[in-house]
Amino acid sequence: PKIVTLPGDGIGPEVTAAAVAVLREVAPDVTIEEHLIGGVAYDTHGDPFPQVTRDALKDADAVLLGTVGGAQDSAWNLLPRHLRPESGLLALRKALGCYANLRPVRVQPGLEHLSPLKAELARGVDILIVRELLGGVYFDGDRKIDGDTAYNTMRYTTPEVERVARVAFWAAEQRKGRVTSVDKANVLEVSELWRRDVTALRDREYRGVHLNHEYVDSVAMLIVSDPSRYDVIVTENLFGDILSDLAAVIPGSLGLMPSASLGDGAGLFEPIHGSAPDIAGKGVANPAAAIMSAGMLLRHGLKRPEGANQIDRAVALALREHPTRDLGGRADTQTFTRAVLSALE
Amino acid sequence: PKIVTLPGDGIGPEVTAAAVAVLREVAPDVTIEEHLIGGVAYDTHGDPFPQVTRDALKDADAVLLGTVGGAQDSAWNLLPRHLRPESGLLALRKALGCYANLRPVRVQPGLEHLSPLKAELARGVDILIVRELLGGVYFDGDRKIDGDTAYNTMRYTTPEVERVARVAFWAAEQRKGRVTSVDKANVLEVSELWRRDVTALRDREYRGVHLNHEYVDSVAMLIVSDPSRYDVIVTENLFGDILSDLAAVIPGSLGLMPSASLGDGAGLFEPIHGSAPDIAGKGVANPAAAIMSAGMLLRHGLKRPEGANQIDRAVALALREHPTRDLGGRADTQTFTRAVLSALE
Ligand SMILES: CC(C)[C@H](C(=O)O)[C@@H](O)C(=O)O
Ligand SMILES: CC(C)[C@H](C(=O)O)[C@@H](O)C(=O)O
Numbered sequence: 001p002k003i004v005t006l007p008g009d010g011i012g013p014e015v016t017a018a019a020v021a022v023l024r025e026v027a028p029d030v031t032i033e034e035h036l037i038g039g040v041a042y043d044t045h046g047d048p049f050p051q052v053t054r055d056a057l058k059d060a061d062a063v064l065l066g067t068v069g070g071a072q073d074s075a076w077n078l079l080p081r082h083l084r085p086e087s088g089l090l091a092l093r094k095a096l097g098c099y100a101n102l103r104p105v106r107v108q109p110g111l112e113h114l115s116p117l118k119a120e121l122a123r124g125v126d127i128l129i130v131r132e133l134l135g136g137v138y139f140d141g142d143r144k145i146d147g148d149t150a151y152n153t154m155r156y157t158t159p160e161v162e163r164v165a166r167v168a169f170w171a172a173e174q175r176k177g178r179v180t181s182v183d184k185a186n187v188l189e190v191s192e193l194w195r196r197d198v199t200a201l202r203d204r205e206y207r208g209v210h211l212n213h214e215y216v217d218s219v220a221m222l223i224v225s226d227p228s229r230y231d232v233i234v235t236e237n238l239f240g241d242i243l244s245d246l247a248a249v250i251p252g253s254l255g256l257m258p259s260a261s262l263g264d265g266a267g268l269f270e271p272i273h274g275s276a277p278d279i280a281g282k283g284v285a286n287p288a289a290a291i292m293s294a295g296m297l298l299r300h301g302l303k304r305p306e307g308a309n310q311i312d313r314a315v316a317l318a319l320r321e322h323p324t325r326d327l328g329g330r331a332d333t334q335t336f337t338r339a340v341l342s343a344l345e
Numbered sequence: 346p347k348i349v350t351l352p353g354d355g356i357g358p359e360v361t362a363a364a365v366a367v368l369r370e371v372a373p374d375v376t377i378e379e380h381l382i383g384g385v386a387y388d389t390h391g392d393p394f395p396q397v398t399r400d401a402l403k404d405a406d407a408v409l410l411g412t413v414g415g416a417q418d419s420a421w422n423l424l425p426r427h428l429r430p431e432s433g434l435l436a437l438r439k440a441l442g443c444y445a446n447l448r449p450v451r452v453q454p455g456l457e458h459l460s461p462l463k464a465e466l467a468r469g470v471d472i473l474i475v476r477e478l479l480g481g482v483y484f485d486g487d488r489k490i491d492g493d494t495a496y497n498t499m500r501y502t503t504p505e506v507e508r509v510a511r512v513a514f515w516a517a518e519q520r521k522g523r524v525t526s527v528d529k530a531n532v533l534e535v536s537e538l539w540r541r542d543v544t545a546l547r548d549r550e551y552r553g554v555h556l557n558h559e560y561v562d563s564v565a566m567l568i569v570s571d572p573s574r575y576d577v578i579v580t581e582n583l584f585g586d587i588l589s590d591l592a593a594v595i596p597g598s599l600g601l602m603p604s605a606s607l608g609d610g611a612g613l614f615e616p617i618h619g620s621a622p623d624i625a626g627k628g629v630a631n632p633a634a635a636i637m638s639a640g641m642l643l644r645h646g647l648k649r650p651e652g653a654n655q656i657d658r659a660v661a662l663a664l665r666e667h668p669t670r671d672l673g674g675r676a677d678t679q680t681f682t683r684a685v686l687s688a689l690e
Contacts, residue, residue, distance in 0.1 A: 069531070072558060085533045116466050116570045137499065143534050148503035150538035154482065158493035178358070184583070185433045189488050193495035214416060217590035218619075224569055225461045225594045238529070242587060245562035249570045274563070 001030050001061040001302055004054065006037040006092070010275025011285035012066025018287030018337040019064060019294040024313075025344055026307045027298060034062075037092060038068030038085035038275075039076045048088025054095060057266065062301030063096065064294060065068045065089075065270035071277040085275075093133055097264030099160070100167040101131040102296070103244040104258070105227075107251050108316040114252030114327050117224065125227045125250050128175065130168040131240025133261055135160045136190075138237045154190050156236065161197040167262065168234035169206040175231055178210045182219050182235035182243065194236060217245070222326060224249055226278055244272060251327045255286030256319075258293035260300045269297040286324035288315055291340055314343035346375050346406040346647055351382040351398065351437070355409025355620025356432055356630035363632030363682040364409060364639040366409035367659075370689055371652045372399070372643060378405075382437060383413030383430035383620075385419045393433025399440060402474065402611065409639060410434075416622040431619075432607040438491055442609030446476040447507030447641070448617060449603070450572075452596050453661040459597030459672050462569065468634045470572045470595050475513040476585025478606055483582045497537050501581065502682040505544040512607065513579035514551040520576055523555045527564050527580035527588065533620065539581060543605075561588070569594055589617060598671045600631030601664075603638035605645045614642040629677045631669035633660055636685055659688035 007016040007194055020032060035053040042048045048068070054273070057063065068085040070076045075086050106126040107115060115122035134240035135156050142153040165181070172179045181198045183191035202211045214222070216239045222229060223243065228252050235243060248254040254273035261268040273288030279285055292315055299308035323329025331339070348368070352361040357644025365377060380398040387393045393413070402408065413430040415421045421430050450472040452460065460467035480501050487498040510526070517524045526543045528536035540558055547556045559567070561584045567574060568588065572595050580588060591600040599618035606613040616634030624630055637660055644653035663684035676684070 001660045049367055081534075081537075084531070090532075115464055118461055118463060120460050140496070142496075142498075145534040145537050148538075149500065150535040151485070151487075151498050151500035152535050153487075153496050153498050155494065155496035184586075186429070187435075187483055188497045189426075189490040189497040192490050193493075197493075205434075217586045219378050220565065220587045220591035220598065221593050224591070226595075239587075241529075241562045242565045242584075246565035246569070248566050252570075254566065259377065 002059060003030055003032050003062050003064055003297070004056050004060040005034045005064045007034065007041055007066040007265040008038040008068040008275070009070060010067055010070070010277050010280040012275060014283065014285050014333050015271060015287040015290035016064065018333055019290040021337055022038060022291050022311060022340055022344070023294045025341055026310055027302070027304065030224040036254055038088045038264045039070050039322055040086060042079070042083055042085065047284070048085050049091040049095070051069055057095065057133055060266045062266050062297045063268045064297055065193070065268060067271065067273065067275040069275045074140065074277070090138065093261060093268065094139065096261070096266055097134070098261035098266050098268045099132060099134045099263045100164045100261065101133040101240065102171070102260045102262065103129040103131060103247070105129065106180055108302060108319065110320055111251070111316070114323070116252065116337040121227065122250055127227060127230045127241060127247065128171055128232045129244045129247060130164060130171065130186050130232060130234040131244055132160065132164040132236045154188070154238070156190050156193055158193070161194050162201050165198045165201050168232050169202065169209050172209045177208065178231035180219070180230055180233050181211060181213050182216050182233055182239055183213065184216050185213070186215060198267035200278065219243060222245060223247055237294040248272065253286065254287050255324065258289050258296050260293070262300060267297065267301040269293040269301065283334060286326045287333050287337055288319060288324070291315055291337065310344055313345070314340045316345040346566055348375055348381045348407050348642070349401050349405040350377055350408055350409045352379065353383040353413040353620070354385055354415060355412055355619060355622050355625040357413070359628065359630050359678050360616060360632040361409065361411040364635040364676060366682055367636050367641045367656060370686060371655055372647070372649065377604065379511055382654040383433045384415050384419070386433060387421065387424070387428055387430065393428060393430050394436040394440070401490035402440065405611045407611050407642045408613045409642055410613060411450065411635065412616065412618065412620040414587060414620045415651050416601045419622070435483065438606060439484065441606070441611055441613050443606035443613045444477060444479045444608045445509045445606065446478040446585065447516070447605045447607065448474040448476060448592070450474065450592040450595055453664065454527070454663055456596070456661070460595055461597065466572065467595055470680050471626045472572060472575045472592065473577045474585060474589045474592060475509060475516065475577060475579040476589060477505065477509040486660060498598040499533070499583070501535050501538055503538070506539050507546050508554065510543045510579055511547050513577050514547065514554050517554045517577040522553065523576035525564070525575055525578050526556065526558050527561050527578055527584055528558065529561050530558070531560060538589060544581070565591060568592055588592035593617065600634050600669065600671045603634050603641050605638070605641040607645060612642065612646040614646065628679060629670055632678050632682055633664060633669070638661055655689055657684045662688040
């Protein structure tokens with residue numbers, strides 16, 4: 001199998017290198033090809049998602065991404081929107097047809113103390129957030145800034161809602177069988193459609209799954225104050241962006257949040273943290289989320305659950321013994337990565 | 346001065362009665378007139394914001410609201426959108442011209458243990474969230490659900506951004522002098538306008554205030570994991586809705602979150618919690634947020650800061666000695682209210 005890695009900007013290259021080292025160990029037969037995305041791709045090719053990268057994806061079985069983007073005051077942010085690093089990432093998601101973004105939130109036994117929540121709240125948390133990734137306000141073409149007015153449009157169609165809801169119901173069937181669909185149906189028509197279609201799909205095809213609906217403002221509060229009430233959460237693109245970053249509070253750091261984006265073709269696997277320009281190049285970034293994303297790549301992209309489990313166990317061990325700085329520890333990227341490598345059985 | 350109270354639905358009447366009892370004690374000269382809003386107004390008048398309520402607001406100096414809305418499966422939710430309880434609330438906000446919604450998030454000394462956060466994180470938190478309340482995706486007329494497509498439009502104009510940003514800068518000048526403006530400018534044109542206009546206003550008129558910009562997903566995480574980094578937060582309607590409910594996690598309960606909505610005319614003062622249909626009518630709701638909202642009414646609506654301070658101190662005392670059930674205590678609504686009344690100096 002062939003994997004394309006796209007290290008990207010900021011700490012992307014450092015954490016991707018760590019993930020690649022682990023992948024090579026667990027799946028030595030895999031071919032790895034590295035390409036550019038984001039700000040570095042713009043700097044080299046004048047395009048944050050250049051044709052050479054697009055071409056390389058054609059026969060890829062899975063894609064491992066680092067991070068894209070610069071500091072708030074980076075020169076990239078002065079470019080026209082379609083040339084900025086983030087647009088490269090959005091174009092990549094679109095090109096791969098990855099409409100379902102899976103973001104697991106798990107507190108490993110023995111790692112409750114890393115959470116800013118009281119240990120009894122953090123203990124045993126195991127939530128899967130399924131974020132719709134190709135629709136809503138992110139991709140709708142009806143958007144404009146013009147003089148003293150600007151707008152964006154949050155749009156969904158029934159097929160878009162159904163395909164991501166299917167992933168959530170399917171995941172719930174492998175887990176505790178509960179799905180919470182999140183919307184703002186008391187205010188938004190687009191949420192009314194979302195709620196109606198998710199409900200209809202459940203009634204038609206997933207009667208064994210328990211479905212309930214909650215408002216996004218309420219979930220924002222409850223997911224941190226009472227996380228154990230959730231099994232699978234499914235929601236639209238923007239709400240999913242906010243809720244999944246927020247949920248990183250529970251394990252204690254964005255550095256512990258991997259993700260898998262699944263859809264029509266090759267899956268895309270990436271840590272949910274950003275490019276952290278303040279620490280880029282210093283060798284201190286926490287590579288755990290990137291390494292766990294490589295684990296998700298093995299599980300969902302290459303259907304090698306044993307390899308994925310091996311990685312998850314090794315990361316949990318390394319976190320216990322060599323916590324990185326974002327977790328209040330002292331391990332740098334290399335120390336942590338070595339700890340993972342030597343914990344692989 | 347004349348105050349209109351709108352108890353509304355669910356626990357609204359119970360918590361409003363508590364707030365009124367406290368108001369009568371602290372400001373005995375105030376005239377109080379009660380009217381209908383929300384589901385109960387629909388049941389009586391066929392309109393969630395009936396003309397008789399509209400008329401009563403004309404000579405009001407301030408409005409004290411309870412809550413509106415029913416359970417998720419309430420018959421009200423089957424009505425056409427403009428007749429639902431929430432539409433009554435949105436129409437009220439519009440009628441009063443309340444564009445700036447102030448939501449203070451404060452952890453009183455000695456009440457850190459009520460927070461699900463570790464005490465050292467909760468201690469001393471004092472954030473003011475300023476939410477734009479009349480624009481964005483809530484009010485834009487360009488919205489539709491039709492067959493298998495639906496959309497809403499998130500729109501802002503420069504005057505809308507400036508008027509609410511002014512309130513944030515003004516508030517920061519009375520506080521620690523720092524404003525964080527929250528947007529999603531890496532994806533949304535409407536955020537680009539927001540960021541540009543907030544920055545320009547600061548550069549023109551509030552050079553003494555320190556302004557920075559953060560993305561909404563990042564703030565969702567940081568506001569709970571590192572709350573002391575924030576002084577004043579200003580953001581658009583939907584982001585403000587989500588972030589302020591979320592911020593209720595910090596003090597430990599939505600029952601501790603009052604709000605003031607200011608604008609062109611009489612201010613609107615309301616707890617940010619919902620109608621809690623599961624406990625409505627049982628006499629166990631926490632009235633602290635409603636009582637503190639009455640405090641904000643005295644401060645911002647009637648310019649009586651001494652009365653407001655009196656209420657804040659009494660509520661803090663009552664919370665320490667008679668915590669309600671949402672806070673893990675045993676006090677019911679009446680016990681708590683009596684404790685506040687007897688703590689008034
Ligand atoms: C960088 C940005 C465009 C992106 C998003 O909002 O999707 C990021 O926040 C994420 O969650 O992956
Ligand atoms: C009830 C609802 C319309 C309302 C809102 O979203 O504004 C509520 O959540 C709030 O925050 O006051």
